[in-house]
Amino acid sequence: MAQSRIPxxxxxxxxxxxxxxxxxxxxxxxxxxxxxxxxEICVCDLTPAFAISGSTISHHLKVLKESGLVTAERRASWVYYRPQAALMRRLSALLDMPEPD
Amino acid sequence: MAQSRIPxxxxxxxxxxxxxxxxxxxxxxxxxxxxxxxxEICVCDLTPAFAISGSTISHHLKVLKESGLVTAERRASWVYYRPQAALMRRLSALLDMPEPD
DNA sequence: AAACGGATTCGACATCTGTCGAACTTGACG
DNA sequence: CGTCAAGTTCGACAGATGTCGAATCCGTTT
Incomplete structure (x- = not known):
């Protein structure tokens, strides 16, 4: 964001x-x-960390997945989510401003 | 985000x-x-870059200002906006993931 | 003081979003 | 096969959001 204008x-x-x-x-x-x-982390480890319903957690995970920030994989009864580091780094670079002198 | 969990x-x-x-x-x-x-940049230079009304641009600038990402200063007839680099760097650091080996 | 121009605020409206509980899907296991 | 547990999807609903044009505000200039 510092140098480049976003097309x-x-x-x-x-x-x-x-x-x-x-x-x-x-x-x-x-x-x-x-x-x-x-x-990676299992949905079963994410859900109990919040005071909202499982269906709402699932909805939020879907939003993250559709934005490209995470991927999901089912193994047996459980679903595991992984970060998409490349996109995260791209966003990070966008916000990286030069230090003040 | 890589190492630290957000409180x-x-x-x-x-x-x-x-x-x-x-x-x-x-x-x-x-x-x-x-x-x-x-x-810094004048609102009068921002507005013509978009195909939406000036009041909507003003609304969006207000959202950015209230989030802490920019500040505004009026000089004569014009209003100038500046980035708040510290917050931008904070967000950038949050998204910075380690490179894959 | 009156008129003008840049910018914000207001009121209205259609759309999007976060949340829930119920219903459904998928795999495991007796 | 029937049941159970983990997740997702569905339907509904209150509240937030993006947009516009009209009204207003605040300096400048005549």
Whole structure:
């Protein structure tokens, strides 16, 4: 963001990723997924960390998935979520401003 | 985000900043403000870059201001916006994931 | 003081969003 | 096969959001 102006064609999908992070629950979900040891975390470990229903957690995970910030994989009865580091780094680079002298 | 889990008290205000970036118009406005030569830009230079009304641009600038991402200063007839680099860097650091080996 | 121009605020409206409980899907296991 | 447990999807609903034009505010200029 510091040097480069965002082209308007890219603004939509980038804004979509930021929008996905723009909810306190989703931001914490993303934080837990991104810091998961082994690079993945089970929904069954995410759900009990919040005071909202499982269906709402599932909805938020879907938003994160559709924004490209995470991927999901089912193994046996459980579903595991992983961060998509490349997109996260892209967003990070966008916000990286030069230090004040 | 890589190493640290976001405390739930901080999640609200951080999510608010991400939410402010979660609209294509606002993301492009932020991009223009952050890359402005001289560290500031006049609303009169922002408005003509978009195909929406001036009142809507003003609304989006208000959202960015209330999220803490920009500040505004009036000089004579014009209002100038500046990026708040500290918050931008904070968000950037949050999304910075380690490179894959 | 009156008129003008840049910018914000207001009121209205259609659409989107977060939440819930109920219903459904999918795999495991007796 | 029948049941159970983990997740997702569905339908509904209150509240938030993006947009516009009209009204207003605040300096400048005549």
């Amino acid at each position: 308007s064609e890219a603004a939509g999908s980038l804004a979509n990723a930021f929008k996905a992070l723009g909810d306190p629950i989703r931001l914490q979900l993303m934080s837990m997924i991104a810091s998961a040891p082994g690079g | 739930s008290e901080a999640a609200g205000s951080l999510a608010n900043a991400f939410k402010a970036l979660g609209d294509p118009i606002r993301l492009q406005l932020m991009s223009m403000i952050a890359s402005a030569p001289g560290g």
